[in-house]
Amino acid sequence: MKHIAPENMDQISGIRLEEGDTFSFHCHPGLSCFNWCCRNLNLFLYPYDLLRLKQRLGITSDQFVDQYVDIVLRPSSHFPEVLLRMAENDEKTCPFLTDQGCSVYPDRPDTCRSFPVERGSLYDENAKKPKPIHFFRPPDFCLGQHEDKTWTIETWDEDQDARSYCQMTSRWAEVRRLFQTDPWGKEGPDGPRGKMAFMAAYNIDRFREFVFESSFLKRYKVKAARLKKIKNDEQELMKFGFEWIKFFVWGVKTKAIRLKKG
Ligand code: SF4
Ligand code: SF4
Numbered sequence: 001m002k003h004i005a006p007e008n009m010d011q012i013s014g015i016r017l018e019e020g021d022t023f024s025f026h027c028h029p030g031l032s033c034f035n036w037c038c039r040n041l042n043l044f045l046y047p048y049d050l051l052r053l054k055q056r057l058g059i060t061s062d063q064f065v066d067q068y069v070d071i072v073l074r075p076s077s078h079f080p081e082v083l084l085r086m087a088e089n090d091e092k093t094c095p096f097l098t099d100q101g102c103s104v105y106p107d108r109p110d111t112c113r114s115f116p117v118e119r120g121s122l123y124d125e126n127a128k129k130p131k132p133i134h135f136f137r138p139p140d141f142c143l144g145q146h147e148d149k150t151w152t153i154e155t156w157d158e159d160q161d162a163r164s165y166c167q168m169t170s171r172w173a174e175v176r177r178l179f180q181t182d183p184w185g186k187e188g189p190d191g192p193r194g195k196m197a198f199m200a201a202y203n204i205d206r207f208r209e210f211v212f213e214s215s216f217l218k219r220y221k222v223k224a225a226r227l228k229k230i231k232n233d234e235q236e237l238m239k240f241g242f243e244w245i246k247f248f249v250w251g252v253k254t255k256a257i258r259l260k261k262g
Contacts, residue, residue, distance in 0.1 A: 014118065014137030017153055023136045025116060025156075026147035033143045035101065037115070040092040043084040045069065047201045047241075048168035049109040050082065051234055054204075056107035061203040068095060078189055079179040082202055084109070110165040116142060117156060119166070121173050130177075132170070168238070175201070175242050183249050197249050200241035204234050207241050221258040 017023060028034075045053075054064040065071075070083045086092040096104045102112070116138035121130035134153050138145040157163060184194055200207045210216055212231070222240075230237040246252035 014135035017117065017134040017136055019154075020152055022150045022152055023117070023145075023156075024147060024150050025138070025144045026149040027144040029101065031143045033141055035097060035099075036141055037139070038094040038097040038102065038112075040086060041084070041094065043094070043109065043111060045082045045084055045109055046169050046172050047204075047238055048165060048172070048235070050202055051204050051238055052107040053104060053109070055234070056104050061205040065203065073189060077179065078182045078184065079176065079194075080189060080198055106161075110162070110169050113160045113162050113165055114157075116145065117153065119169070121170065121177075123177070130170075130173070132166075164235070168235070171239060171242050172201070175245055178246065178250050178252075193249060197245045200245050200248075204238055204241070208234075208237060211237070211240075219260060221260050222256065226256055 015023070050061065050064060050069075053068070054061050057064065059067075065082075068085055070085050071080045072083055073080045084094065087095050087097075094102075096102055096108075102108055116136060118135045118137050120133050120135070122133045123130050151159070157166060184191060187193065189198075196210075199210065217227075226240065230240045240256060243254045243256045247254050247257050
């Protein structure tokens with residue numbers, strides 16, 4: 001998800017879609033481009049993508065990170081990002097691509113789910129909340145854009161079962177936005193605090209251990225109802241993790257977490 005300032009709107013390619021605007025698109029195995037878009041990608045994964053994919057594959061977060069991703073720190077960023085590692089074959093295909101299509105389709109990442117639409121958050125100083133914006137941006141080789149089916153953003157999200165992804169990615173975008181400035185000082189993003197924050201975002205299994213099996217609950221006060229909620233629901237635990245990162249790294253107050261006195 002891109003952070004976009006109003007003055008940079010002109011630099012975004014593609015057709016901007018406002019609420020109610022329609023676009024044509026239909027992807028199906030009968031098209032000669034079928035599966036072309038699932039190779040040689042710079043596919044950034046968001047925290048919720050990892051959660052859904054590791055659940056889908058029945059493996060731990062550690063196993064998923066070891067097997068499937070590369071962690072990169074872009075020069076302008078103060079928080080690492082996670083890239084899906086393409087297969088080591090000539091075409092650098094996505095590791096989840098099969099002849100029949102995507103093998104993780106119900107849990108495919110947010111970017112694949114919204115494709116050929118790209119979402120962003122428009123940050124206007126005068127507005128209280130960022131505004132979601134959308135661009136229709138199929139690559140030239142994508143023949144689905146010439147098909148007859150038409151969609152709005154709303155019907156497309158519904159068809160792609162994208163609502164929970166939109167919600168989680170927007171929450172994550174709020175956290176990421178804070179990292180436009182450097183919170184780490186001399187220790188850098190690879191220091192102890194950086195590692196903890198990365199774990200809370202991208203390694204839900206370790207974060208669960210941290211919350212329930214370390215001294216976390218001796219140091220932090222968390223309401224019983226919230227604890228119950230996060231104990232058995234990984235999506236809720238991830239939302240809690242986002243709040244904890246904001247509190248732990250940036251001191252952003254939250255009703256969910258308080259430091260215990262003494
Ligand atoms: S290139 Fe477009 S139409 Fe072709 S398979 Fe990919 S999304 Fe579908
Ligand atoms: S996850 Fe699925 S849809 Fe996304 S690039 Fe890989 S094969 Fe294609």
